[in-house]
Amino acid sequence: MKAPHQTTCLVVDDSAVIRKVARRIIEDLGMNVSEAEDGNAALEACAAGMPDAILLDWNMPNMDGYAFLQALRRSEGGEVPKVLFCTTENDIGAIARALRAGADEYIMKPFDRDILTAKLEQVGLLADAA
Amino acid sequence: MTELEFEYLRGFLKQRSGLALTAEKRYLVESRLTPICRRFGMASLGDLIGALKLGQNGALERAAVEAMTTNETFFFRDRIPFDLFRDTLLPEALLRNAARRRLRIWCAASSTGQEPYSLAMLLQEAAPRLSGWQVEIVATDLSTEVIEKAKLGLYSHFEVQRGLPVQWLIKYFTQVGEQWQIAQSIRSMVDYRQLNLLHSFSSLGQFDVIYCRNVLIYFDAPTKSDVLARLAAQLAPEGALLLGAAETVIGLTDRLSPHPKHRGLYGHAEAARPADTAPPLRMAANV
DSSP: OOOOOOOEEEEEOSOHHHHHHHHHHHHHTTOEEEEESSHHHHHHHHHHOOOSEEEEESOOSSSOHHHHHHHHHHSTTTTSSEEEEEESOOOHHHHHHHHHHTOOEEEESSOOHHHHHHHHHHTTOSOOOO | OOHHHHHHHHHHHHHHHOOOOOGGGHHHHHHHHHHHHHHTTOSSHHHHHHHHHHTOOHHHHHHHHHHHSOOOOOTTTTSHHHHHIIIIIHHHHHHHTTTTTEEEEEETTOTTSHHHHHHHHHHHHTGGGGTTOEEEEEEEESOHHHHHHHHHTEEOHHHHHSSOOHHHHHHHEEEETTEEEEOHHHHTTEEEEEOOTTSOOGGGOOEEEEEEOSSGGGSOHHHHHHHHHHHHHHEEEEEEEEEOTTOOOTTTOSSEEEOSSSTTEEEEOGGGOOOOSSOOOOOOSOO
C-alpha cells in the first residue's frame, strides 16, 4: 500500500538560525522540511524533487529570492510549489514585485508560529484549524 | 489588591460590560489595570478601585472597562465564517431579498474593525452582483477607543499579516509610513457605533446576518441567555447568526438552533421563527 503523501517544505535562507526556527515550526505542523542556504542550492533541491511549499528569503548572497523565484517558475514542475516569500522589507513595491514574479504569499520577518501557520493555511497547505 | 477590592471590581465589570471575571483571572486585573493607574496618576490598584467606588470619574470607569475587555481580532479570523458568508449566506440573502434589494449585516463586537472590513472586502469583490442594492454593515463595540481605531483603518504590519491574503493587502491598502490604511471605499461601507450588548439594541433594526463572535464567552450563563434572546429578536426570519467556535446557543435559548452542518452558524428555531412578508428560503445545507 502506498504511504500517504507528507507535505514537504523547503526553507531557503542564508541564516542558519532562521532555518532552524522555521524548521521547528513547520515540522510541528506535520510537514517534512529540507533546507537550502541560497538560491542556487534551492534550485538544485527543487530539481531533485519539487516541494509542496517554499519559504523563501528575499535577500541572500549568490542568488537572491527574486532570481530564484523567476528561475523556479520557468523550470519544469516549477509552477507547483506554493512560495511564501519572507523579508524584512515591507515596501508595497517590493511586495508587488514578488507577487509578479510568482510568489503566493508574503511573510514579514520576524515571523512567529501563528503567522507562519496562518500563511500555510491561506495557501491551502494545512487543514483548517478552525 | 485585597479580596474585597477584587470582589468590588468583579461586580463593577459584570455590571458595566457583562464580563464574568473568575478568580483565576485575577492576574489579568493587575497586568491590564496597572497601566491605567499610571495613566490616571494613581499609585496603586487600591487607589484605582477606591476612585471607581466614588463613581465620579467617567473617564476612569470607561478606561478600566476597556482595558479589561479583550480586543483580540484579525482579518478573516477562523476563515470559515467568511467562506460561509461568501459562498452561502450572501448568495442566499441576494435571492431572498431580491425584491427589496436590501442587505443588512451587523458585527456586534467589531473591536478594531478587522471583522467588518473583511466582510466589506468580500462585498466589494461581489460588487457586480450588488449593483442597485442598499448594503449596510453596522459595526458596534463597547469600547470607544477601539471604534476610533477601527474608523481610521490603520493597521500595523503585524496586523495586516494575520489572515489577510497578500493580494488583498496590495489591492485594498495603502502604505502610510510604517502602517497600512484600508481604502476609503471600504471604510465608508461600515457604520461604527458604540454599543454595550447589555443594553437594548432593538433600535438597530433587523439584520440578515449577525456576527457576534468571541464575546459571549466572557459572559455568565444568564447574561448569555439574555443577549442571545435579544439577538434573535434582531435576526431576520431566515437570517444567520455566527458565533465563535467556543460558543453555542444550546442550553441558553430555545429561540435559536444550530445549523446541522456548519459549526458556529445559527438560525431561528423552527418553533420560534418570526413571520416575514418575504417568501422563506431554507438555508442551504452545503457550501
